[in-house]
Amino acid sequence: MAGLGTPELIVIAVVIFLLFGATRLPQLAKSLGQSKRAFKEGLDEAEREAQKEVKEKNA
Template identity: 55%
Template sequence: MSQLGWGEILIIAVVFVLLFGAKKLPDTARSFGRSLRIFKAETSKLRDDDDDLPAAQPSLEEQARRLEEQAARLRAGAQADKPAPPADRPAPPGN
């Protein structure tokens, strides 16, 4: 790409003045600068979010094993919480 010379810069400046007017040109430049700053901040946040990705998910087999372990612990806790049947009455069948 070729570099812009003084003549090309002058033509671009004249076109901007004609398009936006001399009074609104500073406000337009400020708005453009703010928009560019916000855009850069948001794109940097997107790049930072990519770095914060969680580690690989455990396999389905690993997840199933963990669930089975939790279920076994819950069953053991539920059995420990059940009151023992009175000594004079036998336990009901099926329990």
């Protein structure tokens, strides 16, 4: 992970906590989760489209 160990990750987490505060962290986590899900759905859709095109081309 690019040379990041446990102490570095803890420092990063503390800085994020100080920047955004306790009230914003759940909102940020929810937003991050939604973004990740949308990205994964987009990748899955692109994969399905590619497989469909390959099937049509081979048929």
